[in-house]
Amino acid sequence: MIRFEQVSKIYPGGQKALTEVNFHLQRGEMAFLTGHSGAGKSTLLKLITVIERASAGKVYINGHDIAHIKRQHVPYLRRQIGMIFQNHHLLMDRSVFDNVALPLVIEGFSLGEIRKRVAGALDMVGLYGKERHYPIMLSGGEQQRVGIARAIVNKPALLLADEPTGNLDPKLSMDILRLFETFNDAGTSVLIATHDLGLIARMKYRTLTLRQGRMIGGEADIVESLSD
Numbered sequence: 246m247i248r249f250e251q252v253s254k255i256y257p258g259g260q261k262a263l264t265e266v267n268f269h270l271q272r273g274e275m276a277f278l279t280g281h282s283g284a285g286k287s288t289l290l291k292l293i294t295v296i297e298r299a300s301a302g303k304v305y306i307n308g309h310d311i312a313h314i315k316r317q318h319v320p321y322l323r324r325q326i327g328m329i330f331q332n333h334h335l336l337m338d339r340s341v342f343d344n345v346a347l348p349l350v351i352e353g354f355s356l357g358e359i360r361k362r363v364a365g366a367l368d369m370v371g372l373y374g375k376e377r378h379y380p381i382m383l384s385g386g387e388q389q390r391v392g393i394a395r396a397i398v399n400k401p402a403l404l405l406a407d408e409p410t411g412n413l414d415p416k417l418s419m420d421i422l423r424l425f426e427t428f429n430d431a432g433t434s435v436l437i438a439t440h441d442l443g444l445i446a447r448m449k450y451r452t453l454t455l456r457q458g459r460m461i462g463g464e465a466d467i468v469e470s471l472s473d
């Protein structure tokens with residue numbers, strides 16, 4: 246689903262964010278991405294969604310090299326990816342319905358289809374019947390669920406989450422993780438960037454770890470640690 250080959254990212258100011266990163270997230274796999282603050286987690290996600298471009302190396306999504314993808318093809322790629330943020334990025338002056346419907350409106354779905362899909366997505370995240378509410382009327386955990394409903398409403402093949410539980414207590418964090426599991430069980434590939442080592446420890450998924458822009462735990466690190 247996602248393959249990085251020798252990917253490096255240097256920001257225009259000269260800041261090295263990623264150095265020769267290699268990894269493969271299989272289709273249908275769920276994994277965590279972790280590392281200290283500034284390790285490069287958000288940058289890695291931004292390369293997948295082409296918010297940023299790699300300085301070197303190859304980024305493959307579904308077998309397509311997207312490092313040099315043309316600007317006009319980026320919306321098509323993004324339609325296959327659901328993105329969830331720590332601060333959910335909801336439009337606070339729009340109803341829950343409008344927020345979740347947004348990706349479908351952009352894609353030009355009919356109102357009837359939009360209603361059906363939004364109701365389905367809200368049902369999946371446990372918010373059925375809250376269409377007319379405004380985000381301000383919801384708890385932090387519910388707001389995060391609206392963001393998740395918006396990310397999955399057009400049934401993307403890949404879900405990316407950047408610190409999705411950052412503002413939530415352990416119980417709500419676990420609920421959100423269980424929700425990701427249900428999407429993963431239905432075949433969606435899921436990559437979750439998080440600092441929350443407690444949460445990672447309680448789940449059985451593979452963990453990709455970045456340290457100062459390098460992916461650790463690969464063969465080279467094992468050799469290095471043996472020679473320490």
Ligand SMILES: Nc1ncnc2c1ncn2[C@@H]1O[C@H](COP(=O)(O)OP(=O)(O)OP(=O)(O)O)[C@@H](O)[C@H]1O
Binds near residue numbers: 260282283285
């Ligand atoms: N737009 C940018 N311009 C210049 N440098 C940047 C930019 N974005 C990130 N960086 C730098 O790249 C490095 C990696 O940042 P990134 O945000 O990817 O880390 P992170 O692991 O997501 O951190 P955090 O957990 O604190 O969000 C950091 O040194 C950061 O300062």
